[in-house]
Ligand SMILES: Nc1nc2c(c(=O)[nH]1)N[C@H]1C(S)=C(S)[C@@H](COP(=O)(O)O)O[C@H]1N2
């Protein structure tokens with residue numbers, strides 16, 4: 255086992271441990287999106303036919319629990335989280351592959367949350383064995399702050415790949431067009447141990463800039479959090 259797998263307290267380059275697991279992201283001061291009465295994951299893109307998979311169907315798939323640290327690209331890390339859910343690789347094998355249009359070679363997977371947040375992963379990163387469609391965190395069903403009803407968790411990539419409130423998976427056969435302006439361009443893989451923080455600038459050079467964002471974003475995100483949820487120590 256390599257030292258990085260032992261999770262012996264060593265964090266990836268440029269990361270600092272935070273207490274608990276802050277709610278963080280674009281939702282800022284908005285509360286979490288309402289969970290629909292009958293939540294589904296929409297399957298779109300290079301599938302033979304678009305379809306909506308009821309979240310309940312996940313219970314027919316193999317499940318797994320992992321312990322992992324969570325690393326935001328801005329520089330904070332929450333450590334020792336326990337996620338439980340369906341490995342994305344199982345979902346891919348059991349649900350996505352059978353649904354593909356004939357002759358399709360999948361290169362990327364797009365994910366979208368109920369709040370509109372999106373990410374795109376290479377299929378290689380999506381199929382790592384610790385990528386989950388998670389339904390539980392630390393033994394409890396996911397709450398609104400951390401992605402109810404289900405979220406993606408990809409511990410080897412910066413947090414923005416781990417789409418909360420997962421509502422749509424889009425199967426892609428080529429890399430999506432880059433739409434972000436150069437300064438805001440995220441790295442297409444965002445692997446934490448390689449410090450792939452930014453699409454154009456070396457990770458360690460953007461560290462100080464990203465770090466200045468942690469305070470304000472954490473503050474704003476906490477304003478939309480569940481009452482009393484604030485900090486988990
Ligand atoms: N749907 C959705 N997913 C999201 C975000 C978001 O705003 N909305 N923020 C991302 C970012 S930048 C991070 S660091 C993590 C934060 O997860 P947490 O709020 O559970 O700590 O979620 C990621 N996934």
Ligand SMILES: [Mo]
Nearest residue numbers: 326327413414
């Ligand atoms: Mo993040």
